[in-house]
Amino acid sequence: MSNMSNTDNKKDRKSGITRREFIGYSGAAIVGSTLAKPGLAKSNDPHYKPETGMKYRKLGSTDIMLSEVGVGMASGSLSRQLGPFLFDKWRRERGDCLNKLLDLGGNFIDTNVGYHNTVELTGKATKHRRDEIYYVIGHYPRSEKEMRKNLEKALKDLQTDYIDLWFSYINGTDEGFANLRKFQEEGKIRYIGLSQHDPRLHEWAIRKGYVDFIQMPYNRLGMIKQGPADIISAERLFKMAKENGVGIIGIKPLTGNFIPYWANQTNDPEIQEMMKKFKDYGPKNLYQAMLRWNLGNPNITACAVGMDTVEQVIEDVEAVVTRDQYASAMQDELLEDYARLADKDYCRLCTTCVPHCPKGLPIPDILRFRMYYNNYQWGDYAKNLYNELPDYQKAVRCDDCGRCEEHCPYGLKIVENIYHAHSLLTDNKPSVSV
Ligand code: SF4
Ligand code: SF4
Numbered sequence: 001m002s003n004m005s006n007t008d009n010k011k012d013r014k015s016g017i018t019r020r021e022f023i024g025y026s027g028a029a030i031v032g033s034t035l036a037k038p039g040l041a042k043s044n045d046p047h048y049k050p051e052t053g054m055k056y057r058k059l060g061s062t063d064i065m066l067s068e069v070g071v072g073m074a075s076g077s078l079s080r081q082l083g084p085f086l087f088d089k090w091r092r093e094r095g096d097c098l099n100k101l102l103d104l105g106g107n108f109i110d111t112n113v114g115y116h117n118t119v120e121l122t123g124k125a126t127k128h129r130r131d132e133i134y135y136v137i138g139h140y141p142r143s144e145k146e147m148r149k150n151l152e153k154a155l156k157d158l159q160t161d162y163i164d165l166w167f168s169y170i171n172g173t174d175e176g177f178a179n180l181r182k183f184q185e186e187g188k189i190r191y192i193g194l195s196q197h198d199p200r201l202h203e204w205a206i207r208k209g210y211v212d213f214i215q216m217p218y219n220r221l222g223m224i225k226q227g228p229a230d231i232i233s234a235e236r237l238f239k240m241a242k243e244n245g246v247g248i249i250g251i252k253p254l255t256g257n258f259i260p261y262w263a264n265q266t267n268d269p270e271i272q273e274m275m276k277k278f279k280d281y282g283p284k285n286l287y288q289a290m291l292r293w294n295l296g297n298p299n300i301t302a303c304a305v306g307m308d309t310v311e312q313v314i315e316d317v318e319a320v321v322t323r324d325q326y327a328s329a330m331q332d333e334l335l336e337d338y339a340r341l342a343d344k345d346y347c348r349l350c351t352t353c354v355p356h357c358p359k360g361l362p363i364p365d366i367l368r369f370r371m372y373y374n375n376y377q378w379g380d381y382a383k384n385l386y387n388e389l390p391d392y393q394k395a396v397r398c399d400d401c402g403r404c405e406e407h408c409p410y411g412l413k414i415v416e417n418i419y420h421a422h423s424l425l426t427d428n429k430p431s432v433s434v
Contacts, residue, residue, distance in 0.1 A: 053321035054105025057301045060247030062191050062212050064134060064164065066108050068295050068320045071101050071313070072251060072304030073111035073118040090308060094118075095125035100310050102132050104317040110215075110249065110304035112138035112169055113150045123158035130160060136249065136304070138169040138195055138215075141176035151183055167193030167215060171201065177210040195251065199237040206244050213247035218300065219254065220293045220335045238299035253294045253303040254287050271341050278334055286338065287312075288319035289331055295323060347371070347412060353404035359397045363404055363414055366395055370421035386425035395422035 046065050047056050056065040098109060109126065111118040119137060126133055135158055139150045154163060166189035168176055180192045194205045195215035205211045218234055241248050278289060294303050307313045347367040354363060366386070373382035386394075395418040404414045 049105045052103075052105035052317075054317065055320055055323075056107075058247070059165075059191075059213055059249075059301045060241070061245030062247060064191070064247075066134065066247075066249070066302040067106045068323075069291065069303050069305050069316050070106050070108035070110055070134075070136070070249075071098060071307050073109070073115055073122070074251075074306060091117075091121060093309060094121045096310050097307055097313050098122065098125045099129070100313045101307070101317070102126070102129055104313065106313075106317060107132060108134040108136050108165075108302065108304075110136040110138075110251075113154055114138075114140060114169070117157070119154050120157040123160070127159040134164040135160070136165040136167065136193075137163050138167045140170065141168045141172060141179075144175075144179045144182075147176070147179050148183070151188060155188065162187060163189045165189075165191050165193055165213060167195050167213070169195050171196070172205055172210065174208075177205070177208070180210075193249075199233040202237050203240060206241060206246050209244075211246055213249060213301070214241060215249045215251050215304070217252040218250040218294060218297075219252060219290055220339060235299075238297065242299045247301040248299060250294050250297075250300045250303040253305055254290050268341070274334065274337050274341065278338075281330055281334065287315060289335055291316060291319040292323050292331060293335055295320065344411065344413070345417075346410070347417075348410065350409065353408050353414060356403040356407045358401060358403070359399065360393065361395065361398060361418070362389065362393055363418060365389070366418045366421045367412075367414070369425060370417060373421075373424050383425045386421065394426075395419055 046058075048054070049056070055068045057068060058064070059066050101109070109122050111122060113119055122135070137154050137158075139147060139154070141147060151163070151166070155161060166180065166183070168180070172194050177192065180189065183189045184192060191212035192210065193213040193215060194202060194211050196202050197217055199216065202211075202214045202216060205214070214237075216234060216237065238248055275286075278286065291303060291305065294300060305316050307316055347364055349364045349368065351364055357363060366389075369382045369386045372378045372385070376382075391397075398415060398418060400415055402415070405412070408414060
């Protein structure tokens with residue numbers, strides 16, 4: 001393998017396991033299941049399912065048509081931070097959520113062997129509908145032995161003998177991808193992917209010809225969380241992926257919940273007015289608007305969306321089904337406004353302000369804890385973090401000298417927000433309203 005040119009490598013990999021060979025490896029039971037999902041077979045148009053209105057796109061050069069939205073399970077790795085009650089509730093409702101997605105024409109579930117027992121929950125909930133679903137499962141690439149152990153466990157948990165889309169999470173190495181190729185030749189995985197936040201690593205894997213698909217965070221408000229350069233390089237990556245026949249699953253399409261909770265809680269009249277415009281215009285809420293924005297990019301194949309309740313599944317599918325009913329220019333304008341306003345509230349953790357605070361307050365940490373509580377709704381987790389700070393670093397030590405705000409390049413209202421954090425995260429509430 002190491003002697004091959006990159007192009008040969010990809011060509012060989014692509015041709016090395018044909019559909020036919022894959023069926024041979026995996027047994028007759030797979031025929032007519034992975035390659036022709038019954039839900040799609042009912043429609044003459046493989047891009048559309050008339051019974052539900054769901055739309056589908058081809059994943060790169062593979063023979064897989066993915067529904068425009070599927071369930072992403074990353075929130076399963078976070079739910080425990082909400083406390084045992086919500087964590088158990090999330091797990092109990094997994095089956096209802098996943099089956100509702102399938103009922104509505106969705107056809108993929110995206111999770112990772114490291115996200116608690118989400119793979120097992122997925123298998124239990126959907127094994128009887130294997131012919132309607134593509135499993136998109138991630139693993140952490142380590143030694144071949146560990147990778148094989150992870151794969152075998154995932155197969156057992158899913159109660160299946162193959163995984164449609166198997167991806168490396170965070171990083172990939174020449175050796176790791178060579179191992180995946182072996183698993184592919186054994187018929188245990190069909191296509192290989194990489195999930196990463198750094199476009200340069202995706203580009204490396206594409207250039208090497210290692211991947212059939214990639215997973216990349218992408219959303220309109222990404223400029224707030226990452227900066228304009230990240231969006232530009234993401235767009236460049238998507239173009240490159242398309243040119244090389246590599247499919248793209250967009251992850252974090254709803255910004256990891258940063259914005260929506262914030263929007264609901266703010267008292268800012270300008271934001272409330274904008275939220276009203278959103279509703280008058282059509283999308284029920286920002287989730288739908290953001291999802292439509294992502295899917296407006298023709299280079300994106302599909303979005304893996306964290307759907308924690310059946311209602312959220314219905315809402316996200318509705319965003320796909322009704323996507324063409326709204327003028328995208330209007331929606332773009334509203335999202336643009338929203339990004340501008342949200343910008344005022346988001347701390348990039350750049351730490352520019354820190355050396356200017358005479359009290360030595362850990363400003364970015366405090367603002368982070370506030371976001372955990374206020375936006376992510378990780379109540380206890382955020383309180384515990386804040387209460388671990390020594391008293392001399394708590395926000396009440398701030399004397400409003402204003403030096404931090406003078407130096408914040410993003411113009412954040414730091415004093416107001418750290419006091420707000422204190423009021424949220426302790427029982428000792430100073431009189432401040434935000
Ligand atoms: S206003 Fe408060 S947080 Fe900002 S520099 Fe002064 S003491 Fe520190
Ligand atoms: S300077 Fe502004 S953006 Fe940077 S860490 Fe401080 S508050 Fe956050």
